[in-house]
Amino acid sequence: xxxxxxxxxxxxxxxxxxxxxxxxxxxxxxxxxxxxxxxxxxxxxxxxxxxxxxxxxxxxxxxxxxxxxxxxxxxxxxxxxxxxxxxxxxxxxxxxxxxxxxxxxxxxxxxxxxxxxxxxxxxxxxxxxxxxxxxxxxxxxxxxxxxxxxxxxxxxxxxxxxxxxxxxxxxxxxxxxxxxxxxxxxxxxxxxxxxxxxxxxxxxxxxxxxxxxxxxxxxxxxxxxxxxxxxxxxxxxxxxxxxxxxxxxxxxxxxxxxxxxxxxxxxxxxxxxxxxxxxxxxxxxxxxxxxxxxxxxxxxxxxxxxxxxxxxxxxxxxxxxxxxxxxxxxxxxxxxxxxxxxxxxxxxxxxxxxxxxxxxxxxxxxxxxxxxxxxxxxxxxxxxxxxxxxxxxxxxxxxxxxxxx
Amino acid sequence: xxxxxxxxxxxxxxxxxxxxxxxxxxxxxxxxxxxxxxxxxxxxxxxxxxxxxxxxxxxxxxxxxxxxxxxxxxxxxxxxxxxxxxxxxxxxxxxxxx
Numbered sequence: 282x283x284x285x286x287x288x289x290x291x292x293x294x295x296x297x298x299x300x301x302x303x304x305x306x307x308x309x310x311x312x313x314x315x316x317x318x319x320x321x322x323x324x325x326x327x328x329x330x331x332x333x334x335x336x337x338x339x340x341x342x343x344x345x346x347x348x349x350x351x352x353x354x355x356x357x358x359x360x361x362x363x364x365x366x367x368x369x370x371x372x373x374x375x376x377x378x379x380x381x382x383x384x385x386x387x388x389x390x391x392x393x394x395x396x397x398x399x400x401x402x403x404x405x406x407x408x409x410x411x412x413x414x415x416x417x418x419x420x421x422x423x424x425x426x427x428x429x430x431x432x433x434x435x436x437x438x439x440x441x442x443x444x445x446x447x448x449x450x451x452x453x454x455x456x457x458x459x460x461x462x463x464x465x466x467x468x469x470x471x472x473x474x475x476x477x478x479x480x481x482x483x484x485x486x487x488x489x490x491x492x493x494x495x496x497x498x499x500x501x502x503x504x505x506x507x508x509x510x511x512x513x514x515x516x517x518x519x520x521x522x523x524x525x526x527x528x529x530x531x532x533x534x535x536x537x538x539x540x541x542x543x544x545x546x547x548x549x550x551x552x553x554x555x556x557x558x559x560x561x562x563x564x565x566x567x568x569x570x571x572x573x574x575x576x577x578x579x580x581x582x583x584x585x586x587x588x589x590x591x592x593x594x595x596x597x598x599x600x601x602x603x604x605x606x607x608x609x610x611x612x613x614x615x616x617x618x619x620x621x622x623x624x625x626x627x628x629x630x631x632x633x634x635x636x637x638x639x640x641x642x643x644x645x646x647x648x649x650x651x652x653x654x655x656x657x658x659x660x661x662x663x664x665x666x667x668x669x670x671x672x673x674x675x676x677x678x679x680x681x682x683x684x685x686x
Numbered sequence: 687x688x689x690x691x692x693x694x695x696x697x698x699x700x701x702x703x704x705x706x707x708x709x710x711x712x713x714x715x716x717x718x719x720x721x722x723x724x725x726x727x728x729x730x731x732x733x734x735x736x737x738x739x740x741x742x743x744x745x746x747x748x749x750x751x752x753x754x755x756x757x758x759x760x761x762x763x764x765x766x767x768x769x770x771x772x773x774x775x776x777x778x779x780x781x782x783x784x
Contacts, residue, residue: 507692
C-alpha cells in the first residue's frame with residue numbers, strides 16, 4: 282500500500298510524518314485531530330486498522346489526554362507517537378512539562394499553525410515556539426523528506442538522551458504539499474533504530490513510584506540513599522539538553538551513512554564560505570531564503586543562508602562559527618515574543634554575545650497566520666537592511682514587520 | 687557528595703516505610719485510643735479493625751491492642767471518624783507534648 286513501499290514516493294508532509302512513525306514501529310499512538318495535523322492521525326489509524334502497523338491507536342477526547350496516554354505508555358516501555366498543532370499543542374502544555382520532567386522519549390509531530398485570537402488555521406511557528414521552555418528537543422524540517430527522516434532520527438535521539446522530541450514542520454506549506462520523498466525500507470530502519478529501552482522500571486516484583494511529591498531539598502530515601510530534590514531533577518533535564526547536541530549530530534551522521542542523507546549538523550548552511558550577508562531562517566522559510574540568496578548574489582551581494590534545524594538545544598557554538606565572517610545578519614521569524622522580538626533572533630544575539638563577532642543584526646517578523654512570504658520579499662528585506670552596514674548600528678531594539686499596517 | 691549517585695533521572699522511589707519522609711512531623715492532631723472502648727481490645731478478639739482498613743497511610747497495625755505508628759501518622763483523623771465506638775480521639779499535638 283501507499284506509504285509502505287521502499288523507494289521514491291510522492292508524499293505530503295503529514296503522510297511523510299505518518300510513514301516515519303510507522304517505519305519507527307511505534308507501539309502506542311494517541312492523538313486528537315486538529316487542522317492541519319488531522320491527516321497524520323487519519324493515516325496512522327488507517328495503518329493500525331488495516332493491520333499494517335502493530336500498534337494501539339488510542340482515541341482520546343483531547344490533546345491533554347493524548348499526551349497523558351503517551352506519557353503512561355512510554356513510562357511502561359512502549360514507543361509512542363503523537364501529533365498536534367496550534368490550540369491542540371497549547372492544550373497539551375501541562376503534559377509537555379510532565380513528559381520532559383519524567384524524561385520520556387515521546388515523539389510529537391507539531392504541524393506549525395498560528396494560534397488565536399483571532400481564529401486562523403494557517404501557518405506560522407508561534408505554537409511550537411510558545412512551548413520552547415517545556416524541556417523538549419525541537420527539530421524543524423524544511424522539506425517532506427526531512428520530516429520523515431527527522432521522525433526516525435528523533436526516536437534514536439530521544440531514546441538515547443531520554444528527552445522527548447518535537448518534530449516541527451510548516452502547516453500547508455509542507456503538511457499539505459506533495460514532494461518526492463525517498464522512503465527507506467523497514468529492514469534498513471530496523472538496523473538503524475533498535476527497540477526502545479526505557480529508563481523507567483515496570484516490574485511487579487520490584488515496584489516503583491514515579492513523580493511523587495518531591496520537596497525542595499534532597500532527602501535520604503528508605504534505603505538510606507540520598508535522592509534528588511526537585512531542583513536536582515530539573516538540573517539533569519537541562520544537562521541532558523546541553524549534552525544532546527552531540528547525540529543529535531552523531532545520530533544524524535549515522536543516518537547519513539545508512540541512507541545517504543546526512544544530518545550531522547544542527548544547522549543547514551548555504552553559500553556561507555564567502556558570505557558577508559547571512560539570512561537566518563527556520564523551517565520551510567530556510568528553503569525560500571536560498572532562492573532569495575541566489576537572487577541577491579545575481580545582484581552582486583555575497584549572501585548565504587543559515588537554516589536552523591535544531592532550535593532546542595540551541596546550537597550556540599555552531600552558530601558562532603557559521604556567522605564568524607558575517608557583517609550583516611538578517612533574521613526572519615515566523616513568531617514573535619511580544620514586547621521583545623522574534624525568538625530565533627534573540628537566540629542568535631545571545632549566541633554571538635562575547636564571541637568577538639561584530640555583525641549588524643536585523644530582525645523581520647514575517648508570515649504570521651499564513652501571510653505569504655516570497656523570496657523577493659526576503660531579498661527586499663535584506664536590501665532594506667544594507668544601509669545599516671554603513672551606519673554601523675549593530676542592533677535595532679525591536680523587529681520590523683513585513684505587513685501592511 | 688551530591689545526589690547524582692542515586693542514579694535516578696526523574697522523580698523515582700521504591701515502596702518502603704518512610705519513603706515519603708517522616709510524615710508524622712506533619713501532624714497537628716494525634717489519634718489517642720481508649721482501649722476501654724475499642725472493640726478488639728475490649729473483647730480480646732480479632733474484630734472490627736475498621737481503623738486499620740481505612741487508614742490511608744497504613745500506619746495502624748491489626749493487633750490487639752491496635753498500634754498506631756506516630757512516626758508516619760499524618761493525623762488525618764479518618765480512623766477517629768470510622769470508629770463505631772468512638773474509641774479514638776484526635777488530640778491537639780501541643781497538648782500531647784506538654
